[in-house]
Amino acid sequence: MEGPMTRRIQPRIAPSEITPEAVFRDRRRVLAALGAAALGGAALPGLGQSPTPAGGAASRLAPPKYARSERWSTKETPTSLEDVTSYNNFYEFGTDKADPKANAQKFRARPWSVEVAGEAEVRGRFTLEDILRPHALEERVYRFRCVEAWSMVVPWLGFPLGDLLQRFKPTSRARYVEFTTLLDPGQMPGQRSPVLDWPYAEGLRMDEAMHPLALMVVGVYGQWLPNQNGAPLRLVVPWKYGFKSIKSIVRIRFTEREPRTSWNLSAPYEYGFYANVNPAVDHPRWSQAKERRLGTGFFATRTDTLPFNGYAADVAGLYRGMDLRRYF
């Protein structure tokens, strides 16, 4: 299959040049105290086997090393691994919640590469290993609220998106960042039907993307991401509805204008660019005031949905002065 994953990698600038800055930049990081060597080690295990033959499943890689981030973790009980990995909206593999697990098993998430484009000094194509190398992995237990009014609590493994974006030195013209999912109907059977305008695309305003809660995710429950959860690299933006957390990312593009996003293109009156979790603004066809927390009791407890999914104290400031009914 000719796809971005098998193309030759030619970064404009050697990965070694961009590594140190990102490593030392962020003092918040839990692992910072362990020093650069340990940091390298944290992301290295994926490297040794990077040229795995087709079908190199995440389970065959050495397990990721990480440290738990209490600062950014909720104390709520995580949803079971079984539920997190068998109930997915990943339309590239089918529109039924069980489809992704059934249809993504043979997906080749490695080798993988990401193209960086747009308003940034550092552009080009980077291998997954280049992307991961300087970042220490953290485990963060986030609430996850789907626009369909169900929710989970998920222990993700990842690193702050902002740390990654900084490495590409976005220019002053970069006001937004756009993400694109792999387009490969051969491997992603859902893309053979025009349910959405493939490839899936999402975007964030630059200040949202730089917020420490925005997480670049590579694993869940202490393991590398299963294919159905968006392997090998996905976004998790916990204060927004789940569809903003784009999966299997192959392109990051810095833009001056607000990028078009898939669900907004599909139904502009129902899904906005911002898509912040907001109990006061209903979806036109259903209420967003409450949610059912899956895995809590047989039928899932119904609880109030919180503004910004409970992260208002951290992120509400990003939207000060904005009419959240208009920018839903």
Add this chain to the structure above:
Amino acid sequence: MTVEQRYRRIYKPLVWIGSLLPLAWLLGRGFGVGGGSLGADPAEEILRTCGKTALNLLLLTLAVTPLRQIARAPQLLRLRRLLGLFAFFHAMLHLVAYVVLELQFDWPMLGEDVAKRPYITIGFVAVALLAALAATSTQRAMRRLGRRWQRLHWGIYPAAVLGVWHYGWQVKADLREPLVYAGILALLLGWRLWKRRAALTSTSGSSTAPGRT
């Protein structure tokens, strides 16, 4: 066996079994029979299965008349009421699942949903229609209502249209399956229209142009 006996001993029990199979499948998985489960969101699974079964049975009920004529099997009429009642039964289960499992008895929310969410409003109207048909499905009601019975039971057409519409209106983006249902419904209703027109033109044809055959 007489036709009557065959229906009573074989075909009707088969309708019973067929109609209750989805429910048995849900129960079996709900109780973990054979390692099965209802997945991460049992409430949604139950809600959807009941809705889908209601719609399937509704369309099957509407298929009885065309099948009777095409297959020259007029006795199929004996299954129609049973199919219709099972359609209503599953629509009720679907509604109960919604109130009990999804809303968890949040009555104000149900009122709000019916008033504010058009796809629920039309689902509600469909359930109300089916309830009226079910309540008047006995021989006694038929005799008592006379000609009005026929007119009342045309309510199954709007109920089916609303059911399919409701199905299509609640999906997020993937309209393929609702469109298949809409296509089947269009065939079932179109067949009736076509028959009526054929009947009308043949009677009017015979009266206005008796010489032409």
